[in-house]
Amino acid sequence: xxxxxxxxxxxxxxxxxxxxxxxxxxxxxxxxxxxxxxxxxxxxxxxxxxxxxxxxxxxxxxxxxxxxxxxxxxxxxxxxxxxxxxxxxxxxxxxxxxxxxxxxxxxxxxxxxxxxxxxxxxxxxxxxxxxxxxxxxxxxxxxxxxxxxxxxxxxxxxxxxxxxxxxxxxxxxxxxxxxxxxxxxxxxxxxxxxxxxxxxxxxxxxxxxxxxxxxxxxxxxxxxxxxxxxxxxxxxxxxxxxxxxxxxxxxxxxxxxxxxxxxxxxxxxxxxxxxxxxxxxxxxxxxxxxxxxxxxxxxxxxxxxxxxxxxxxxxxxxxxxxxxxxxxxxxxxxxxxxxxxxxxxxxxxxxxxxxxxxxxxxxxxxxxxxxxxxxxxxxxxxxxxxxxxxxxxxxxxxxxxxxxxxxxxxxxxxx
Numbered sequence: 336x337x338x339x340x341x342x343x344x345x346x347x348x349x350x351x352x353x354x355x356x357x358x359x360x361x362x363x364x365x366x367x368x369x370x371x372x373x374x375x376x377x378x379x380x381x382x383x384x385x386x387x388x389x390x391x392x393x394x395x396x397x398x399x400x401x402x403x404x405x406x407x408x409x410x411x412x413x414x415x416x417x418x419x420x421x422x423x424x425x426x427x428x429x430x431x432x433x434x435x436x437x438x439x440x441x442x443x444x445x446x447x448x449x450x451x452x453x454x455x456x457x458x459x460x461x462x463x464x465x466x467x468x469x470x471x472x473x474x475x476x477x478x479x480x481x482x483x484x485x486x487x488x489x490x491x492x493x494x495x496x497x498x499x500x501x502x503x504x505x506x507x508x509x510x511x512x513x514x515x516x517x518x519x520x521x522x523x524x525x526x527x528x529x530x531x532x533x534x535x536x537x538x539x540x541x542x543x544x545x546x547x548x549x550x551x552x553x554x555x556x557x558x559x560x561x562x563x564x565x566x567x568x569x570x571x572x573x574x575x576x577x578x579x580x581x582x583x584x585x586x587x588x589x590x591x592x593x594x595x596x597x598x599x600x601x602x603x604x605x606x607x608x609x610x611x612x613x614x615x616x617x618x619x620x621x622x623x624x625x626x627x628x629x630x631x632x633x634x635x636x637x638x639x640x641x642x643x644x645x646x647x648x649x650x651x652x653x654x655x656x657x658x659x660x661x662x663x664x665x666x667x668x669x670x671x672x673x674x675x676x677x678x679x680x681x682x683x684x685x686x687x688x689x690x691x692x693x694x695x696x697x698x699x700x701x702x703x704x705x706x707x708x709x710x711x712x713x714x715x716x717x718x719x720x721x722x723x724x725x726x727x728x729x730x731x732x733x734x735x736x737x738x739x740x741x742x743x744x745x746x747x748x749x750x
Contacts (some may be wrong), residue, residue, distance in 0.1 A: 350528035351521065352380030352592055353574040354431045357462075359455045360400070362390025363437040364505045365471035365514035370395060372436060372517035373403045379521065380592065384426065386410065386455045388442065412454055423454055427461030432524060435459065436497070437471030437514045440482050446494075447485035467523060469497040471514035473506050497523050532576025533744045539577040539619040540610060541569040542656070544584035546603045548630035550648065553638045560625035562586035564673075564713060567736035568621050569595055575740060577619065582609045584624055603627055603653035614660050619743055621671045622657050623697075629653060661692030669746050671695045671739065677702065684718055694720050694746060697739060703729070717742055 356376055360369045369385075376383050385400045387410040397408035412423070427433075435442065435455070442455070446468075451457050459466065468489065476482060477499065490496055497520055500513040515523075529535065543565020547555040566588050569581040573594035581590065582598045584606060590597055600606045603626045614620065629650040639646070657672050664670055672693045674684040680700050688696040696718050703714045714729040717739065727738055 350525050350532055350574075350576065351376060352594070353570060354381045354524075354528060355429055356381045356383050356524070357426065357430045357433045357458065358383055358385050358400075358404075359433060359435040359458065360385065360387045360391040360395065361435065361437055361439040361442040361455060362388055362393065363439045363471045363514070364394055365437040366391050366394035368514055368517055369436060370399050370403055372434070372520055373400055375517050375521050376524075377404060379525075384409070384430070386426070386458050388453050388455050390439075390441075409454055412457070423457035424461045427458050428463060430462060430464045432464050432527070433459065433462045433466045434469070434520060434524065435466065436469040436520055438468040440470075440472045440476045440479075440485075443468070443470065443482065443485045443489060446492075447488040465527065466494040467497055467520070467527075468494055469515045469520055470499050470512075472499075472512050473504050474508045474510035474512050477512045495523070495527070529576070532574075534572060534619070534740075534747065535576030537577045537618040537747065538613075538616055539569075539572045539579045539621065540613055540617045541565055541572065541579055541581045541621045542583070542606060542610060542624035542626075543569065543581060544586040544588075545625050546584045546606055546627045546653070547601050548603065548627045548653065549634045550631050551635035551637065551639045556627055556630065556650075557585075558625050558627065560584070560586075562588050562624075563711065563732050564735065565621070565623035566590060567732045568623055568739055571733070571736040571740045572619065572621075572743075575744065580613050580617075582606055582624075584626075603630065603656070607654035607656045607659065610656055610660060614663065615665075617668065618747065619669050619671075620660060621739070621743075622660070623673050624656075625673075625675065626656055627653055655691075657687070657691040657693065664692055669694050669743055671697060671743065673697045673699075676700055681716075681718070681724075684716075685722075688718060688720060695742060715739075 358373055360366050373383055383404040384406050385404050385408045401408045445456055451460055497515045499511050501511050502513045503509050504512050544562030545558045545560040547557045549555050562583055569579045570592050573579045573592045579595045581595050598609050600609055630653050632649040632651050670693045672691055674687050674696050676683050684696050684698040698716045699713055712729055713732050713735045715735055716724055716726045718724045
């Protein structure tokens with residue numbers, strides 16, 4: 336059984352996991368809150384980069400923010416010690432979200448008027464991702480007509496305001512101008528991503544890694560699968576909002592994604608039993624495990640000794656997990672299988688696609704350099720049950736997972 340359904344408010348918080356977020360810090364006393372914001376985002380599973388204006392360094396040290404983000408903090412166009420260019424264009428394209436917190440009156444004025452005289456603004460003007468900004472300044476500065484006009488102009492550009500709070504300000508005045516608390520900013524980001532999670536509310540089953548079929552207490556029949564592809568698919572499904580049951584054979588990999596429930600198994604029989612136990616509840620099933628096709632008829636109780644030059648072991652077929660699940664598939668369920676081939680790749684993949692009642696099959700060949708077991712990359716083709724084929728170039732397994740999940744999202748949305 337899948338775990339309890341996660342409440343919507345909590346799912347929003349989980350939506351930050353796996354996201355790439357830039358925290359941009361401008362010169363304001365509220366910059367001290369940026370340290371907690373970075374810490375909360377990292378704790379939620381985001382990959383965080385920090386950009387600061389030169390003035391911001393007067394309020395919080397780059398060392399603090401680099402320690403919390405686990406990445407160097409950028410504040411200049413070049414790295415002074417090495418003479419390297421800090422590429423604001425690449426950084427702007429990298430992010431899933433840019434959060435300017437605090438956004439000072441000076442920075443807001445430049446954002447509104449198009450002035451680009453520091454790295455933070457260069458990243459802002461290069462960003463294609465959603466931009467959130469949290470103003471922080473004294474009461475009269477915030478209420479000044481110029482600032483109010485700038486805020487409305489920045490909103491008019493499509494950026495998202497995280498309103499300041501009412502309270503005691505650095506000047507001693509009481510009123511609006513306190514930067515939103517880091518928890519509020521995290522919630523705003525979570526809601527944004529949660530509302531756009533394409534698989535929110537869906538349940539997914541993913542199998543990953545090898546299976547080991549015991550010969551005796553010491554030896555087994557297995558393969559070289561690491562589970563990297565299956566884990567990447569599980570995490571991408573979870574990033575899209577799905578609740579994922581990941582059933583993994585023997586592998587060193589772990590996942591901390593809050594939307595993933597990991598079940599460890601060893602043999603094909605154990606993997607089949609675990610999969611059958613949750614399949615009826617699933618909307619999406621991705622069978623990426625490299626399941627052993629055969630197992631010994633009998634397992635020796637003691638270690639087999641080397642007593643002769645030859646050893647004959649009688650084997651029998653293991654459970655065909657894909658076939659068993661495919662025979663029980665109901666309307667609306669999407670099933671994806673994998674075919675790792677060395678010859679007649681397309682013909683063998685199509686046969687598996689049809690006999691297992693799959694909707695898609697992911698084909699990769701051991702003849703392609705960088706594909707298959709043991710690599711951080713893969714090169715795949717995806718064939719649908721209608722015979723359409725999409726070919727992809729060699730990519731990291733995380734990028735391959737995105738390609739696979741994109742196709743799953745389209746299939747689910749058409750149902």
